[in-house]
Amino acid sequence: MPLSRWTRRLPLGALRRMPGLTPGTRSLHRHLLLWLLLPQLVLWLAAASFTYQLADRYANQAIDASLSTASRALARQVKPSGSGLLIDFPRAAQDIIEADPDDRVYYMVSTPPGEFILGNSQMPQPPAITEPRLGQPYLYDGILRDPASGDRRRDVTVRVAALYLAYGEPGKPQRMLVQVARSRTSREELARQILIDTALPLSLLIVLMSVIVWGGIRGGLAPLARLRSVVESRATNDLAPIRLEAAPEEVRSLALALNTLLAEVRENVNTQKRFISDAAHQMRTPLAGLKSQTELALSSAAVCADPELQARLQRVHESATRSAHLVSQLLALARAEPEAAMAQSRTRFDLQRLAREVAAEQVPRAIAAGIDLGSDDTELTETQLPVLGNLMLIREALVNLVDNAIRYAGRGASVTVSAHAEGSDAVVTVEDTGFGVPEVDHERIFQRFARATHEGNGCGLGLAIVKEIVERSRGSVSLKSVQPHGLRVTVRLPLSTTTRA
Amino acid sequence: MKLLLAEDDTILADALTSNLKASGFDVEVAANGAVAEYLLLRHDFDIGVLDLGLPLVDGLTVLKKVRATKPGLPMMVLTALDGMEQRVAGLNAGADDYLTKPFDFPELEARIRALLRRAHGNTGTAAVQQTGLLRFDREARRASIDRTPIELSPREWTLLDLLLTQRDRVVTKEQIAQGWTPDPNEQNLGSIEVYIHRLRRKLEGSMVSIRTVRGLGYLLETEP
Numbered sequence: 001m002p003l004s005r006w007t008r009r010l011p012l013g014a015l016r017r018m019p020g021l022t023p024g025t026r027s028l029h030r031h032l033l034l035w036l037l038l039p040q041l042v043l044w045l046a047a048a049s050f051t052y053q054l055a056d057r058y059a060n061q062a063i064d065a066s067l068s069t070a071s072r073a074l075a076r077q078v079k080p081s082g083s084g085l086l087i088d089f090p091r092a093a094q095d096i097i098e099a100d101p102d103d104r105v106y107y108m109v110s111t112p113p114g115e116f117i118l119g120n121s122q123m124p125q126p127p128a129i130t131e132p133r134l135g136q137p138y139l140y141d142g143i144l145r146d147p148a149s150g151d152r153r154r155d156v157t158v159r160v161a162a163l164y165l166a167y168g169e170p171g172k173p174q175r176m177l178v179q180v181a182r183s184r185t186s187r188e189e190l191a192r193q194i195l196i197d198t199a200l201p202l203s204l205l206i207v208l209m210s211v212i213v214w215g216g217i218r219g220g221l222a223p224l225a226r227l228r229s230v231v232e233s234r235a236t237n238d239l240a241p242i243r244l245e246a247a248p249e250e251v252r253s254l255a256l257a258l259n260t261l262l263a264e265v266r267e268n269v270n271t272q273k274r275f276i277s278d279a280a281h282q283m284r285t286p287l288a289g290l291k292s293q294t295e296l297a298l299s300s301a302a303v304c305a306d307p308e309l310q311a312r313l314q315r316v317h318e319s320a321t322r323s324a325h326l327v328s329q330l331l332a333l334a335r336a337e338p339e340a341a342m343a344q345s346r347t348r349f350d351l352q353r354l355a356r357e358v359a360a361e362q363v364p365r366a367i368a369a370g371i372d373l374g375s376d377d378t379e380l381t382e383t384q385l386p387v388l389g390n391l392m393l394i395r396e397a398l399v400n401l402v403d404n405a406i407r408y409a410g411r412g413a414s415v416t417v418s419a420h421a422e423g424s425d426a427v428v429t430v431e432d433t434g435f436g437v438p439e440v441d442h443e444r445i446f447q448r449f450a451r452a453t454h455e456g457n458g459c460g461l462g463l464a465i466v467k468e469i470v471e472r473s474r475g476s477v478s479l480k481s482v483q484p485h486g487l488r489v490t491v492r493l494p495l496s497t498t499t500r501a
Numbered sequence: 502m503k504l505l506l507a508e509d510d511t512i513l514a515d516a517l518t519s520n521l522k523a524s525g526f527d528v529e530v531a532a533n534g535a536v537a538e539y540l541l542l543r544h545d546f547d548i549g550v551l552d553l554g555l556p557l558v559d560g561l562t563v564l565k566k567v568r569a570t571k572p573g574l575p576m577m578v579l580t581a582l583d584g585m586e587q588r589v590a591g592l593n594a595g596a597d598d599y600l601t602k603p604f605d606f607p608e609l610e611a612r613i614r615a616l617l618r619r620a621h622g623n624t625g626t627a628a629v630q631q632t633g634l635l636r637f638d639r640e641a642r643r644a645s646i647d648r649t650p651i652e653l654s655p656r657e658w659t660l661l662d663l664l665l666t667q668r669d670r671v672v673t674k675e676q677i678a679q680g681w682t683p684d685p686n687e688q689n690l691g692s693i694e695v696y697i698h699r700l701r702r703k704l705e706g707s708m709v710s711i712r713t714v715r716g717l718g719y720l721l722e723t724e725p
Binding site: 284285289292295320324356364372418 | 513515519602670
């Protein structure tokens with residue numbers, strides 16, 4: 001396999017196809033986002049639940065305190081009178097106790113065991129205590145039944161404060177129980193309020209955090225995306241080191257690793273190219289010897305006398321000529337390769353002048369091949385076609401185009417070279433009235449060693465060289481069949497717009 | 502004509518020697534750089550043909566030394582290297598012409614003769630040129646076809662001179678106009694065709710003809 005195939009396929013295309021680097025399935029971006037936001041969400045839920053518990057506790061404390069106060073206040077209204085109890089429960093006190101109309105407050109005064117005096121008789125009983133502490137309210141949860149309907153659905157969950165008090169003569173102590181209850185609804189309402197008040201800012205915070213994290217990840221991964229686009233946008237045979245400005249440490253080291261790989265590949269390719277170029281040089285001298293010897297033999301009297309021998313020697317000579325051409329073309333290709341091309345200087349020159357010069361040079365060969373080579377440009381046009389590039393390489397490309405036309409158009413055909421400006425491009429066309437090339441082959445014959453015909457002693461590198469050089473000079477080359485028969489090759493190079501010094 | 506051929510490839514050297522001898526040269530072969538240098542410096546040669554990749558002393562070194570001692574000796578360089586840099590290096594070292602291997606012998610011979618002409622005439626063209634039946638004497642400013650003198654106007658003379666110098670090569674209209682007058686404002690491309698037409702009629706029967714190369718210019722060729 002020739003060098004060409006090898007260099008064309010390497011190395012970035014191969015890099016992209018590496019099995020470990022299949023894209024898409026696991027995005028680093030998504031991965032980071034998941035690992036940063038999921039724990040945050042869990043923590044948020046935990047915090048919310050904790051806040052709710054805390055809120056519940058403080059709400060309980062607040063309600064318990066108010067219930068205790070209420071129970072004491074109520075107890076103060078109960079005055080012992082003799083062996084009985086006198087309850088002075090003014091409207092004002094009742095108002096205080098039943099302050100919140102939505103929030104039902106229940107109360108009961110009794111003398112245990114079991115003598116109901118005042119209030120709501122359905123009050124849930126305090127836990128059974130044999131010797132209750134006096135003057136210290138007990139707090140507990142209970143259910144207040146609705147005696148009228150007996151409907152369980154109308155039961156109210158309540159928080160109760162139960163206060164035991166002693167009264168009566170010292171010799172005959174008696175106990176009184178004052179209970180004040182409040183429905184749990186208010187307490188839950190309070191807890192919910194606290195929860196909302198804390199959870200809402202917390203939620204806002206988490207949304208904000210998510211946005212920041214997302215943006216941070218995006219920003220953090222931007223150098224990676226840049227590296228990817230730099231690698232992806234490369235020509236497959238561009239082996240120059242990757243340059244990343246202002247990239248973070250990690251991405252830089254990745255780029256460095258890639259550059260090391262690129263350098264190795266470049267070295268390999270260069271070795272290969274040097275080999276080709278050395279081999280081509282080494283082959284030239286023996287080929288020159290072969291050609292000279294056959295030329296000599298062909299002119300000798302003995303050979304001239306023997307037509308068969310002469311024909312055979314003629315074929316040896318043709319073969320040597322063909323090999324020599326191949327060697328020259330291989331060298332031309334090696335010179336057009338990017339590294340070599342980069343080393344060559346770029347100058348500004350007039351493409352039209354060059355095209356005419358090249359065409360004029362090839363006229364003697366064309367005449368020998370029975371081809372009418374000419375130009376249809378109007379002579380001495382003042383318009384110049386300034387282009388920027390390596391003069392030697394572009395000359396080589398044009399020589400190949402004209403040479404190809406002379407080789408393959410066939411005796412009697414005419415070949416026309418012309419150059420003109422088209423928009424921002426300088427265009428050179430080489431058109432022949434030869435046999436043409438079938439449309440299906442137009443793409444293929446730009447490949448190395450691909451030939452449209454087996455006629456002539458070409459080597460199939462001409463158009464590959466043209467393409468290599470023209471694309472290296474930021475131009476393009478295309479083929480078009482012309483009617484009734486023939487081929488037009490068009491080379492476009494960007495016009496140099498810089499003003500002349 | 503004494504010619505030194507410095508070439509280490511014996512097969513090529515052998516063939517070139519035979520061909521050059523057949524063309525009338527007195528050929529001496531040097532198989533390495535040291536011998537080539539010695540012979541070129543000590544003996545009188547009319548021209549040196551030098552391979553750059555010589556053993557012992559490379560061709561460029563030989564070339565520089567010869568140039569330093571014998572600046573007038575025409576030197577032709579043959580090489581397997583044809584890169585731009587090598588070409589420039591060769592010409593900088595003093596080569597008068599440069600030919601890349603492999604080459605066709607007729608081309609080598611033509612180049613050698615051109616170098617010799619330049620070295621002797623210094624004008625780049627032989628004083629008297631015989632092409633087909635046309636004899637063109639620059640010194641006496643006379644032209645004749647088969648010994649019959651032909652009359653040429655100054656413009657026709659300049660035109661024919663140019664076409665003969667560039668024989669078998671395209672001469673552009675710009676070159677013709679420039680030959681007439683160096684001032685671009687006075688150059689009239691339209692009249693060229695008239696002069697070509699007149700010249701063609703005067704050259705009838707000379708076995709020399711002027712071919713029009715479409716859109717490029719004119720080319721003088723010898724009829725077979």
